[in-house]
Amino acid sequence: MKITVKYFGSVKDDAGLEMEIMEVPEGSSVSSIISMIKEERSGLSLRKNPLMFALNQNFCDGNRVLADNDELALFPVVSGG
């Protein structure tokens, strides 16, 4: 299935891109996709710790399983205001 991954803040700079469409196995969880991005894909460096994430514009658990066309966002701790 295809998902959209968006990067924000310093994570965007680390990743070197704002957004990409990824092909991931059916049943992939948020955590597994983040691991995949961190370890298996070249050209991306997600050093931020803690790395925050949101699925379809909502904070969620790392165990959440994605569906086709979902939007996963990765970013550092928020600092608005």
Add this chain to the structure above:
Amino acid sequence: MKITVKYFGSVKDDAGLEMEIMEVPEGSSVSSIISMIKEERSGLSLRKNPLMFALNQNFCDGNRVLADNDELALFPVVSGG
């Protein structure tokens, strides 16, 4: 000695005047002047309870003794804001 007495808020309406110059005995305290106004002078009705007062634009104790030309103000509990 002569003092100025000012009335504000509902106390002004009760007193029926805004301000007056009074001749009072040397050594008069705030409390004694208030009693004098309440009991001895005709045409003034200070029913407000508690009645608040200030001497020369500062809250003070009822025992405070006045000096010539002092300004005593009588008014109800404040309700600004």
Add this chain to the structure above:
Amino acid sequence: MIRIQEEPLDVEELIRSTRNAEAGAIVTFQGTVRKHSGSMEVTSLIYESYKEMALNAIHAIVDEAMVRYGVLDVNVVHRIGLVNIKEDSVAISVSSAHRREAFEACEYIIDSIKKKVPIWKKDVKPDGEAEWRD
């Protein structure tokens, strides 16, 4: 700026005077005239002050708040005379490096004004009658 005036309050000007390059926060309180006083309907309020004393009292409250909370700037304007529904009777603006102090100082100042500043108000009812609120 600490003022007591009959003119409508200019909150934009008040906030402008409170802005500060060292401030991360500005907290502004406006007291506004409500349509109801308890269960009674009102059309406006009439404020009266013992002006010299009220100005001194507000100055003392502001000086104390600035020391106690360590805020940067404080400005206060209280309106007197006739104030209609939805209009401001008082506005207080506080700037500080961090927001907590600005909130605390602003709340402290309005609480103190209500307790210590010689200003009184009359409710004006729909029939035009005005009654002291005390």
Add this chain to the structure above:
Amino acid sequence: MIRIQEEPLDVEELIRSTRNAEAGAIVTFQGTVRKHSGSMEVTSLIYESYKEMALNAIHAIVDEAMVRYGVLDVNVVHRIGLVNIKEDSVAISVSSAHRREAFEACEYIIDSIKKKVPIWKKDVKPDGEAEWRD
């Protein structure tokens, strides 16, 4: 009104939208850009948002605050892009019948925005370099 915008904030408009004939109090918070970030001097901040999510998150915070504190109106605008020293990055205005709830709701909303809304900022230093603050 809940908005995220690049344009400077119009706090007067924000407060006008918050006024309410049933309100006795309006409390407004403005987050302003400080000259210092810790011990470092800055000339401006650059804000970035995950806009769709940030708007949803602010809506959720405001809805919760209105129920929790029983306030009348809440309006929030957050600025993104380049914000200079002394300018507002965020403004929150709350009206309520009595002042306590307006103060509490306003403080709750800014605290929650800082914790839960996906917005990030970069400090811009005098040499022009910008660095994420996180």
